[in-house]
Amino acid sequence: MKKTVFFGALAVAGMAAGVAAAGTLDDVKARGKLNCGVSTGLVGFAAPDANGNWEGFDVGVCRAVAAAVLGDPTAVEFVPTTGKTRFTALASGEVDMLARNTTWTFTRDVDLKFEFVGINYYDGxxxxxxxxxxxxxxxxxxxxxxxxxxxxxxxxxxxxxxxxxxxxxxxxxxxxxxxxxxxxxxxxxxxxxxxxxxxxxxxxxxxxxxxxxxxxxxxxKEPLGPLVRHGDQQWGDLVRWTLNALISAEELGITSANIDELAKGTKNPEINRILGTEGDLGGMLGLDKQWAYRAIKAGGNYGELFEKNIGENTPIGLARGLNAQWKDGGLIYSPPFR
Amino acid sequence: MSEQSYVRDEMLPELPPPATEVGVIGWMRENLFSGWLNTILTLAGIVIVYFAVAAALPWFLNSVWNANSLSECREILEGEAGACWGVIRDRFNQLMFGFYPHEEQWRPVLAFVLLFVAIAPILFNPMPLEMKIAWGGFIIFGLWLLWITGAPILAHLAFLVAGLALYYEPWARKMLFFSALYPFIMVWLMWGGSAWYVISALLGFVIGYLIYRLLEPIMGFLIAVIVSVLVAIGWWFFLAAPFAAWMAGIIPLELTPVESRKFGGLMLSVMLGVTGIVGSLPLGIVLALARQSDLLIVKTISVGFIEFIRGVPLITLLFVASTLLNIFLPPGTEFDIILRVMIMVTLFASAYMAEVIRGGLAALPRGQYEAADALGLDYWKAQRLIIMPQALKISIPGIVSTFIGLFKDTTLVSIIGLLDMLGLANAIRATTAWNGIIWELYIFIAFVFFIFCFAMSRYSMYLERKLQTGH
Missing domain, CATH: 3.40.190.10 (Periplasmic binding protein-like II)
Incomplete structure (x- = not known):
């Protein structure tokens, strides 16, 4: 019955997709939505509110990437994954990236053929x-x-x-x-x-x-970070540098409050490069110049995301600890934007 | 010397039985304290019930409904024990519909109430009087549900007309057509999009049937079936989609499309349960017949399928659906996860169903088969008129328990990341507002499941009574 139609369409669509497996970035742009794998529910990191909007620290990373790529932090399809289904979901292409408090380990990186693009939370x-x-x-x-x-x-x-x-x-x-x-x-x-x-x-x-x-x-040591599939370097770079942009933004004092002011141009060349008023870093990623501006604007910089979702003013009340900026004695450190 | 001083010539008036043998005391002596063992058990039972109630009752009586987080609840309760039902009030919509868009939630509701319109002609035929009264109540309830979810007037009218049609005897039988159409209506309501895709899928059946009717007198049964199936498949593969797109261009019949990722909560369980139930019964019948068949290949396939599916836990099949299929299919294939799970659940249930029905077939006396043969009925007629009605009647309790088990098994999908009510319970507890709440959510979920399962089991008892022909 109806299923037969589905099967037929699927088989055809599947073959078409198999042939035209373009880069993830192109897929995401064509789809107009980022498929982001998150936890089915983990306090502070990912959970839906009463209206079905996902919130949390990991969710913030997904939204930043969506804002950078698609210009819209809400253009994310959150795919809830369990500890058992997360890796297949990523490997099979059901999700474009995982931000699901996943520990970066040797086997996951090497044997399972994933690429951890950074660390957004040092846990233990x-x-x-x-x-x-x-x-x-x-x-x-x-x-x-x-x-x-x-x-x-x-x-x-x-x-x-x-x-x-x-x-x-x-x-x-x-x-x-x-x-x-x-x-x-x-x-x-x-x-x-x-x-x-x-x-x-x-x-x-x-x-x-x-x-x-x-x-x-x-x-x-439980370094948690977002990850993507092995083999699509451009997409991996994009997610990695979106995360780095959030981290650098905190280091350089770019917040969601003052970002519009700073985007008009500052004396600090690195801020200018991040916000796209100088050079064309976005172009090298296959995006426009404003990509990092949008990513930071989506939910604030790394520190803002932390404070809003899991920081000391939330019921969870985590101190920055290891997750402070390197200048403040923590381990959060982004390579320079140049 | 036959002097009898006294002969009674009238009956003594009946005395009332001793007070210890009748009324409450008599009942208690007979049922609760009929021996020292029963007395001890009764007393122990009373003590257990007392402690259970004493522990649970204050908790229930101290219920808090007006709180938006667990900490608010605790403030209101001020340290006393009490249930915090605020979580149910806050997340009721989510528990029912998952992530289904709020302004479209009348669609699942309409699909749900129409489901009863679709199954009523099958379940109650003809409708007994008390059902007619209950049905009126259901129509009002359905209209109310539609109204509070903000359904358009047209949806109210459609339901009202369909519901009232069952009262009018000449139409009531024709409503079976509606039952046949219902799966298509449901697909359209739930997933939305253009109605023409669903209609053109339906047209495939119509075309196939027409061709069969056309060819059958000319070419015989087998060829007619093969040709009509081929034509229908050809239609679905090559013509259905362009036809739908073309018609949608002329008369747009659009509902906002909703991806199945948005399905969740009770809605997801009911959908999986209903498709599983509707799909597994015919599949199970076919499998059961195939297993009894004399044709070696048919029999082997059927036995292999049944034993394989029954030998594997449902959760394994769900993992196959959610992860393994992803790897086997070409990368980037968007094979809807809900659809995958529906298929797996249906296959799983149909294997069990086949065995239940085979039990019914085996219980029929051999004479019934022979009588059918003696009447000169062919295989299908014998099955349809003689064997199946009796075999199915015998298997009703088994069939319904399979249904109930299937419905409860749908909660397993939370393990593969689909957010049914149990999955949502986990997600809700992961929000900072409700982290730490446990009992209220699970009690609510258990209550909802109980309503559905209890209703099914009561219906099964009704059906057994109705079909009772033994004397």
Whole structure:
């Protein structure tokens, strides 16, 4: 019936698409929409509001890229992906890029044939415990029962950490973050472990957050960043330098508030180059001169995105920490625009 | 010496039974305290119920509806235990429709209420009196739903006319045509775009049927079928799209197109459930018959299909639909994910359906088959007139439980990133406003599913009673 028509059209469309697999940039422009893979829901990073608009830190990256390429930060089709479907979605071309708090690892970069274009959040695995437990350091957790999500790198990191410190623990395997929160609150385990940003968000949702502490030890490196498919360098460059533009904008003091003022021309040549009043960096990416202007204007610079979605004034309340600009002692650093 | 001092010559008046044997006390003695074991169990039951209610009741009674975030709820409750139903109020539309555009939400509603118009002639034929009354209530309810979602007047009218037509006996039977058209109407309403694409897809069937009727007397059954199928396929592949585009140029019948990525919430579950149910029953019948067939190839294919699908969990098939197919198909192919999932769910359910129906076929006494043969009926007539009506009647409970299972299984799509109600529950909890809320969302979702599944199971009981022919 109707399906047959679909199949026929699909087969034809599929062959046509297979032959004319042009660059991602051309595809996106032709489609008029950026397909951006995000999480199905992660506090502060990606979640839909009551009207179905996606919001969050990762979402901000998608919107910046859409603004740079298409001139419209709302021209994004957010494709919710789970931990299991995200890589196939990217590899098969269902999404043009992933901004789904994905850890940059060797195998994902090399073996799975993806290209991480940068790091937008430096995370690491931490521990949370009730204050009543009386621990102040993860080194005192010998013999503790620990709630942990199965099948993630956190499980392996935990085993490594306890072995290295010659301690024992009892894992309570758990499938989802929500379940972890419930189990922890119900006292099924002494300690909850996951990425530090997730711990902060979880703690913020508790009725009495002050009764719980996040232990100071961070036991793993989890650099999270957007990624694209291997092999389309132009598109990879574009996403990479959009992210860099957001980071440089913060460093150079370009904000969504003063950007219109600065776009008229300044004495700082790098600002001028980013905003397109000097040189033609956009042309080299296959875009116009205003691309970075639009990307920054979409949701603000890196710092603004951070403050709005996960910063200290939000319920999640993450400090900049490692994610401060390099000038302020953090690791956020963009190569120069020249 | 036969002196009898007293002979009773009238009956004693009946005495009322002892107070301990009748009324509430009698009932309790018989049902709750009939032995020491039952007494202990009853008391234990009362204690458990008491604690459950004592724990849950204050929570329910302290419900907060007017809050826009969990922290607001907690402020209102001031530390007391209480349910925060504000999340349901805040996200009700999203839980029902997913990301379907707000101003178009009357379309899924219209499709939903028309669904009942389409299935009523099949389910209740003829309509019993109490159903007629209930149907009136449903029409009012449907109109109200359409009104609150801001449907145009035309949509109200269409539903009203279709709904009232079922009351008028001469039309009620003809409404089966509407049932046949319904899948096409639904596709148009849900996905929007030009109606001509749907109409030209439908025309393929009409053309095929006409050609069959034309050729059958001349060339015989087999050739007529083959030619008509070929012509229909040719129409769909080569002519349908240009015809639709041409007609759309003359008489535009447009609805705003909505991509299936926007589908979500209960709407998604109902859509997957309904297509699965509607698709799996005929497929299941065919598979069940094929499995009983004497033709080796037909039988082998059917057995292979059924055993393969039943040997694999649904979640595996969903992963195949969402990830593996992506890799097999040429890159850049836009094979709609919802469509992929619909196909997988239908195939999955049809394998189970086939076995349920095979059970019904096996339960029929051999004499029924022989009687059909003795009457000189051919295979299809025997199936249609004698075998299937009885086999299906026997299998009703099994069929309906497969339907119910299928409907509940649709929640598995949240694992492949489709946002049905369970997936949305996760997404809602990921917003800063509602992070940390758990029970309210899941209780609501369970409640919604219960309504649907309970209704299905009650209908199955009604149907069994109606078709009861044993004495």
């Amino acid at each position: 695995q931490g521990f949370m415990a009730p204050k009543s437990l009386g621990v102040t350091s993860a080194k005192e957790l010998d013999g503790a029962t620990i709630c942990i999500q199965t099948g993630t790198t956190t499980e392996l990191n935990l085993a490594d950490f306890f072995r290295a410190n010659n301690m024992s623990y009892e894992p309570v395997p758990i499938e989802t973050n929500a379940e972890a929160q419930q189990q922890y609150l119900a006292g099924a385990c002494d300690v909850l472990t996951t990425d530090a940003s997730g711990l902060a968000a979880t703690r913020a949702s508790f009725e009495n957050p002050q009764d719980h502490i996040i232990l100071p030890e961070i036991i793993s």
